[in-house]
Amino acid sequence: MSYQIVFFDIDGTLVDEQKQIPQDTVDAIRELQSRGIETVIATGRAPYFFAPLAEKLGIDSYISLNGAYVVYKGKPIFSREIPRESVERFVGVAARHRHSLVFEGHDAFYTNNEADPFMIESVTSLRVDLPGHDPDFWKKQSIYQLFLHCETAEEPLYDQAVPGLKLIRWHEKAMDVIPDDRSKAQGIEAFLAHLGIGSEAAVAFGDGLNDKEMLSLVGLGIAMGNSHEELKPYADYVTTHVDEGGIRNGLKYAGLIG
CATH class of the missing domain: 3.30.1240.10 (Hypothetical Protein, Haloacid Dehalogenase-like Hydrolase; Chain: A; domain 2)
Incomplete structure (x- = not known):
């Protein structure tokens, strides 16, 4: 499968327990971007919680607030507030x-x-x-x-x-x-519809309970080695720990980087 876009959770996925981005993750994402693959953050966090991280990774598209507020290249394309x-x-x-x-x-x-x-x-x-x-x-x-x-x-x-x-x-x-009908998957669906990309052409990385729907939706759902055990059955592949090259190894498995 030729994947066109990758969605990344933050906590436990892009960052470790100290909320730091491992250097091999930074390098892997830069390689991914150099190959023309869309890179998107998909998180339960609000935008003001991850702005420095997004800037460091050169990512300006994101699914935030568990799918409620979606931005593509700096411009909002979907939002849904709580009544x-x-x-x-x-x-x-x-x-x-x-x-x-x-x-x-x-x-x-x-x-x-x-x-x-x-x-x-x-x-x-x-x-x-x-x-x-x-x-x-x-x-x-x-x-x-x-x-x-x-x-x-x-x-x-x-x-x-x-x-x-x-x-x-x-x-x-x-x-x-x-x-109760909100999830990151809802935001991803809006994002993919905006770009005209099918879910089968998407990859997603996650580690937490709020990643179940996201990993189930995409063509290749990858759980981190440090994932909550209840998440792993929803994944197509379990990569290594965030501190053990988990992002790089998952992207290699997807055939997206060398």
């Missing part, structure tokens, strides 16, 4: 359980509890600045995603709490809150 009434209901449920939230727009993010240790710990783990404080941010701007800060044992409190929303854990103290 405001759903955000309002979720804010009420989280308040009853005394759990903090972070509200993510496409160009800024704010929390309703700047002193919450769970929020500080989880956001700091991303190696990004902490959010501003504005409990009413969701009333003023389009919200594409929420962070809910709670422990795993508390997840049942949110079962069916707000119809139409689902939770995906990404940290022991934090979960993404997104529409």
Whole structure:
């Protein structure tokens, strides 16, 4: 198969546990780009969380916020916010359980509890600045995603709490809150339609639970060696660990670099 485009998750895929890009990953992506293959970031992160990384890799196209905000060569081509009434209901449920939230727009993010240790710990783990404080941010701007800060044992409190929303854990103290029909795959479909490329001509790399739909959609889904075990059955191929040439080895397997 002659693949035309590759989508890359960030955490655990492009970057290691220290949020650094291995040099062999940088070199592999540059080689891929030199061969005329489209390179695209596909992440649960918001754009302001990965701008320096994208610049370092020379990538200006991305699927962000778990498929909600899509940009091709610097220009937005697709967006889908969470309905405001759903955000309002979720804010009420989280308040009853005394759990903090972070509200993510496409160009800024704010929390309703700047002193919450769970929020500080989880956001700091991303190696990004902490959010501003504005409990009413969701009333003023389009919200594409929420962070809910709670422990795993508390997840049942949110079962069916707000119809139409689902939770995906990404940290022991934090979960993404997104529409239940949202995934990176939705953003990738919009991206591929914009370019007129079929999903069979696409490759995707991922390591987390929010990569299941993405790896299933594309022609070649590659899971990192350090992937969550529940992701690996959704992959066509499991490459090596992010710190062991995982991106380079996966691209070699796809026949995209030498």
